[in-house]
Amino acid sequence: xxxxxxxxxxxxxxxxxxxxxxxxxxxxxxxxxxxxxxxxxxxxxxxxxxxxxxxxxxxxxxxxxxxxxxxxxxxxxxxxxxxxxxxxxxxxxxxxxxxxxxxxxxxxxxxxxxxxxxxxxxxxxxxxxxxxxxxxxxxxxxx
Amino acid sequence: xxxxxxxxxxxxxxxxxxxxxxxxxxxxxxxxxxxxxxxxxxxxxxxxxxxxxxxxxxxxxxxxxxxxxxxxxxxxxxxxxxxxxxxxxxxxxxxxxxxxxxxxxxxxxxxxxxxxxxxxxxxxxxxxxxxxxxxxxxxxxxx
DNA sequence: AAGCTTATTGAGATTGAATCTCAGTCTAAG
DNA sequence: CTTAGACTGAGATTCAATCTCAATAAGCTT
Ligand SMILES: [Mn+2]
Ligand SMILES: [Mn+2]
Ligand SMILES: [Zn+2]
Ligand SMILES: [Zn+2]
Numbered sequence: 001x002x003x004x005x006x007x008x009x010x011x012x013x014x015x016x017x018x019x020x021x022x023x024x025x026x027x028x029x030x031x032x033x034x035x036x037x038x039x040x041x042x043x044x045x046x047x048x049x050x051x052x053x054x055x056x057x058x059x060x061x062x063x064x065x066x067x068x069x070x071x072x073x074x075x076x077x078x079x080x081x082x083x084x085x086x087x088x089x090x091x092x093x094x095x096x097x098x099x100x101x102x103x104x105x106x107x108x109x110x111x112x113x114x115x116x117x118x119x120x121x122x123x124x125x126x127x128x129x130x131x132x133x134x135x136x137x138x139x140x141x142x143x
Numbered sequence: 144x145x146x147x148x149x150x151x152x153x154x155x156x157x158x159x160x161x162x163x164x165x166x167x168x169x170x171x172x173x174x175x176x177x178x179x180x181x182x183x184x185x186x187x188x189x190x191x192x193x194x195x196x197x198x199x200x201x202x203x204x205x206x207x208x209x210x211x212x213x214x215x216x217x218x219x220x221x222x223x224x225x226x227x228x229x230x231x232x233x234x235x236x237x238x239x240x241x242x243x244x245x246x247x248x249x250x251x252x253x254x255x256x257x258x259x260x261x262x263x264x265x266x267x268x269x270x271x272x273x274x275x276x277x278x279x280x281x282x283x284x285x286x
Numbered sequence: 287a288a289g290c291t292t293a294t295t296g297a298g299a300t301t302g303a304a305t306c307t308c309a310g311t312c313t314a315a316g
Numbered sequence: 317c318t319t320a321g322a323c324t325g326a327g328a329t330t331c332a333a334t335c336t337c338a339a340t341a342a343g344c345t346t
Binding site (some may be wrong): 019020021022024040041056057060061081082 | 291303304305306312313314
């Protein structure tokens with residue numbers, strides 16, 4: 001199954017005079033197989049396990065490329081290191097984070113998106129991405 | 144001028160069996176004098192300039208206390224280090240960040256707050272804080 | 287005011303994520 | 317096939333943040 005994300009990456013690299021190397025290919029393929037949020041070290045560990053030989057440096061160098069290509073996005077940190085998730089081909093969503101058990105709830109609200117557009121317009125601001133994180137207790141933890 | 148924030152800090156410390164030291168006092172007083180967002184190193188530098196002798200370690204140790212006391216809050220990072228702002232005694236607000244010039248626009252929307260409450264309720268989630276950051280171009284940068 | 291318990295401090299060491307260096311390697315265009 | 321120059325990996329480096337621990341000081345108690 002030819003992935004549209006790989007195509008997008010290839011085209012992005014081409015547009016920047018960058019090259020699609022074995023390492024970058026291994027990284028994006030691994031990212032596409034993942035579900036949920038991930039971090040660079042996790043990626044490095046798993047890729048080694050897979051037999052792929054990709055250095056930590058290449059992981060850290062490739063992540064910003066995937067971000068700039070619009071394929072992944074940084075998810076703000078509960079932890080102290082960066083977390084990412086696949087976005088190209090997925091529906092946009094925001095997050096609720098349970099501060100007790102760590103559960104992550106993904107949600108989407110059309111009304112929320114429209115309201116943000118209106119608020120931007122009121123400031124003459126041209127928004128082109130946003131992050132909304134709500135912290136609190138999930139349904140299981142809050143009784 | 145007696146600051147309600149200092150009172151809150153004193154009470155918080157007391158409730159935790161912690162002590163109000165010269166260093167902690169110098170730090171909160173400096174924070175109360177600041178406008179806008181700040182980071183720990185900036186605080187350290189400015190306090191030294193003021194003649195106060197407060198170590199970097201004490202800055203980093205006091206910040207989480209101020210956060211737990213509800214006096215300051217972390218503002219998510221454009222940079223790679225943490226930024227904070229005073230919240231106790233100020234109206235809650237969210238941020239728009241201009242990715243070109245770095246301008247920070249603070250805004251508040253009652254409707255946005257209510258909508259978030261509704262979304263939390265729909266998930267059985269008890270939200271108790273949130274961060275909304277909209278990235279894009281400010282009115283000056285977007286023409 | 288003096289004594290005492292224990293939280294706190296500062297200087298410097300340490301951690302850990304992220305970035306950089308650079309000689310050897312590989313991609314992709316011609 | 318050749319070649320220019322992008323890319324890689326190992327290890328060094330940076331930098332924010334945290335930790336260590338002996339010396340201090342906060343704030344009770346008498
Ligand atoms: Mn997500
Ligand atoms: Mn603010
Ligand atoms: Zn939970
Ligand atoms: Zn701007």
